[in-house]
Amino acid sequence: MDFVNLPLLAASALVFISVLAGLFSVRIGFSFLLVFLGAGILAGEDGLGGYRFDDYRLSFWVGNLALAVILLDGGMRTNYARFRTGLRPASVLATVGVLICAAITALAGVLFVGLDWRTALLLGSIVGSTDAAAVFALLTRSGVVLNERVAATLEIESGMNDPMAVYLTLTFIALLAPGASSGSAWSAVALSFLQQFGWGGLIGVGGGFAMAALLRRVATRQVESGILALLIGASGLSVFAATGMAGGSSFLAVYLFGLIVANRAAKVVGPTLAAMDGYAWLAQAGMFLLLGLLVTPSRMLDSVVPALAVVLTLIFVARPVAVWLCLRPFHYTARETWYISWVGLRGAVPIVLALFPLLAGTPQAGLLFNIAFMVVLTSLLTQGSTIALMARKLGVAMPDPADERQLRAVFLDFQFDPKTPVGSICEFYGLPMPADASMPLGDWMVAQLRRAPVAGDSVRMGAAALVVREVAGGKISSLGLGLKD
Incomplete structure (x- = not known):
């Protein structure tokens, strides 16, 4: 049984040490996600563990599964009132904002990395969206309560901008494929856009209403909340997979599914949230540990300087420009706009999206993966560790009711x-x-x-x-x- 026990011991010990280290790291401002990522690197080829892991297909599968669980949990924690407050500005950020971020970051890829325009736009698409896993986790555990407008905008944006990033990434991979003609590629792009958002919205909303009705019926019986959480999780993953098979945006569908289920069957869903939180944390831990294992720091040394130039452009130029332009019609205060600009957290999504070109055999895919990892690492170190500090400095944190x-x-x-x-x-x-x-x-x-x-x-x-x-x-x-x- 060693082929079962040894991997199980290694995996469980790695998670245990990561969580324990994370509990201490929170006191000094580092996020759990950064600790999980670091633990994976230490266990990997260049770390103390020395384990060589390069299974991109498995990483891609686990990453998508984990993101589905995280987006489902995030949707279930967004109430209708908050959703209405932040829907319009967040929708603009999740679409136009991602495009602006991708375009400005692509310019940095051309200037600092020497990429051609199509490859640079692929890089911008990979790192252009904020990350639901990072935003949901770090905002919840930052120790501050943001005003409703800011919190709703950040949460809904992160839950809804993954479809645009996936769409753009697949588009530029198709345009970079050998023998792709620009005319046929762009017509396929237009059709894909309609499919992604059309099927994603339709299946997510329809599935949510159907599941809410089912939950209200089964809740009349004596059913444990843990069983209901398992039922919701399985149905959410089914919606995620079915939408992908239909050619729609699985990320958008599962987020809308969670939102509608939680608000249409609130009394039933409420007791399951603790179990869903556990599922989400397990998904985040597994995903970041695996992505950490996938990274080989020694192979990234040659690209560190240009990658940092891209990261700094993204954080200090692309994200602020996109946020200021997108939120200008909605009359946000300058302090709110600056804070939303700062909390443009990048997490697992860019790394997962960077696996797309690796699996597709796109030229310079390895370089794009290394830059995406640098973006995530820098974002978690800088933006992720200063969420509470910046909220207080910019005055968007609500006061403690006891103070x-x-x-x-x-x-x-x-x-x-x-x-x-x-x-x-x-x-x-x-x-x-x-x-x-x-x-x-x-x-x-x-x-x-x-x-x-x-x-x-x-x-x-x-x-x-x-x-x-x-x-x-x-x-x-x-x-x-x-x-x-």
């Missing part, structure tokens, strides 16, 4: 009913009188914001500041006011 000083600093000293006429407030405090003094204070603030309000939104009114304390049913239910110097 009275923080609450007063954010929500200000005086509480008002949003139905109070704005004119009476201005008259009492000697503030500039608006054109319509009879307008309710809450409506006046929404008009000034020019967007749906969330807790923490603020507006200046002469020498005073107004802040949204609470929102109920999409409307302001409580306001705070404070006098500023």
Whole structure:
């Protein structure tokens, strides 16, 4: 039985050591994901373990399976209210934003790596999207609560931008294939776009409604939450696989499936979330460990400098430009926009996408894989370890309910009913009188914001500041006011 026991012992010991190291690493700001990745590297060919692993097909299979579980769990934790808050801006970021990121990163690939334009655009496509595994895990465990608009935008973007990245990656692999004619390739690209998003949305939404109805029926019986979690997980993977077989975006389908199931059958799904969280963490651990094993650092030395140039361009130029352009119509504050720009986390998705050209035999596929790994490593080290710090610095973190000083600093000293006429407030405090003094204070603030309000939104009114304390049913239910110097 050694052929069973030895691999099992090695794998379980590696996971145990990684999780234990991760528990300590969180205290100094490093993410679990980075620890898992590092453990895989240490166990690999250039590490202490010395194990040579180069099974790209297995890695690709495990990576897709893990991403399906992670996206399913992420969709199940996104409620409809938050989804509506961030859907429009996140959709633009997940499509147009990925295109802009890919194009600017491709320019860096041409300038710093010496790639031709098609290969450079393939590189930009591979690293152009944020990563759901990294975003869901690190935002949840960052120790800060973001305002609803920022959190919803980041989560929905990461859940919905993988389809665009996969689509672009497959497109440029096809264009780089020997004998591919540009005319036939571009017509296939247009058809693929419709298939990916059409089938992905249709099967994900349809499957979600059907599964929610089924869960409401079986929940009338005495069924353990663990069994229901297994049922949901199996159905989500079935939707993922069926969508892929139909030519649609499996990533989009499984995220929408989880979102609809959790919101249409909330009472049934609620008790299963703990088990689903365990599945998601197991998927993340296995995926990052395996991807770490796949990497051979000694083969990356020649490409470190150009790869870092690409990474820095992506983090400090491509991502901020894409976010500022995409969010400009939605009236986000400068602080919110800068924070969303910073939390453009890259995780397992770029490495998994970098396996596509390796499996397809695309020229320079090894170089693209090495650069993708450098992008992930640098992103987790810099952006992943500073999520909480940057949230506090930029003022997008909500206060701790137990900290009275923080609450007063954010929500200000005086509480008002949003139905109070704005004119009476201005008259009492000697503030500039608006054109319509009879307008309710809450409506006046929404008009000034020019967007749906969330807790923490603020507006200046002469020498005073107004802040949204609470929102109920999409409307302001409580306001705070404070006098500023």
